[in-house]
Amino acid sequence: MVGRARQYELIAPVYDLVSGEWPVYRAGRLAGVSGLRLSRGDRVLVVGCGTGLDLRPVHDRVGDAGRFVGLDASRAMLGRAGRRAASLGWSGVGLVAGDATRPPSQRLAEALGDDGADAVLFTYALSLMDDWPTAWRAAVALARPGARVAVVDMQRAQRGPRPLRALADVAMWSGGADPAARPWQAVEQQCTDVDRADLRGGHVQVRAGTLPT
Numbered sequence: 410m411v412g413r414a415r416q417y418e419l420i421a422p423v424y425d426l427v428s429g430e431w432p433v434y435r436a437g438r439l440a441g442v443s444g445l446r447l448s449r450g451d452r453v454l455v456v457g458c459g460t461g462l463d464l465r466p467v468h469d470r471v472g473d474a475g476r477f478v479g480l481d482a483s484r485a486m487l488g489r490a491g492r493r494a495a496s497l498g499w500s501g502v503g504l505v506a507g508d509a510t511r512p513p514s515q516r517l518a519e520a521l522g523d524d525g526a527d528a529v530l531f532t533y534a535l536s537l538m539d540d541w542p543t544a545w546r547a548a549v550a551l552a553r554p555g556a557r558v559a560v561v562d563m564q565r566a567q568r569g570p571r572p573l574r575a576l577a578d579v580a581m582w583s584g585g586a587d588p589a590a591r592p593w594q595a596v597e598q599q600c601t602d603v604d605r606a607d608l609r610g611g612h613v614q615v616r617a618g619t620l621p622t
């Protein structure tokens with residue numbers, strides 16, 4: 410088990426309750442999925458997929474013919490994601506255990522099928538990884554040329570009431586995120602046609618763009 414993923418092994422049973430999803434983080438997730446510009450049947454690689462909170466918004470767009478391949482270092486988080494996939498009745502879900510900085514690329518490629526991923530999604534995951542650029546490179550290597558990629562992540566809030574900004578700090582600290590990581594820079598630097606969202610006083614940052622063809 411790698412680095413900060415260890416703590417998720419412990420909090421998996423309560424993650425959905427304590428993660429601040431509805432008041433804070435849902436908006437960024439939906440903006441990120443929207444920025445992927447998904448079509449029916451698309452195959453989506455989701456890195457650090459956790460309990461699968463991205464499953465429903467992705468399924469709404471790709472439908473039963475689409476595929477969701479989730480990678481996470483915590484088997485307990487993946488167990489939750491598996492239950493969520495079962496409750497959706499979606500057979501196109503593949504969940505793979507592994508470290509995103511040294512991913513089981515062969516297994517992921519097999520789960521994605523020919524040509525690779527049509528889209529890659531990172532929601533609130535890269536800023537937890539000590540070497541997020543390596544995780545980014547490994548994931549985009551599994552995407553087809555011209556795929557869309559979205560990074561949804563966090564930094565210290567820059568605007569808004571002081572108590573809410575303090576709460577954002579607590580969320581980053583307790584979740585193990587590095588507030589200085591700014592992994593959305595990879596989208597800015599390597600993609601074209603970039604969609605941007607700056608939410609929750611700047612705490613939540615979303616970038617989605619197109620990889621080179």
Ligand SMILES: C[S@@+](CC[C@H](N)C(=O)[O-])C[C@H]1O[C@@H](n2cnc3c(N)ncnc32)[C@H](O)[C@@H]1O
Binds near residue numbers: 418481532
């Ligand atoms: C804050 S949670 C976000 C989960 C999910 N993407 C979401 O939006 O709810 C971060 C997730 O990243 C996973 N993670 C952390 N480091 C990882 C690594 N090196 N490789 C794979 N997964 C990792 C954790 O296990 C955890 O499930």
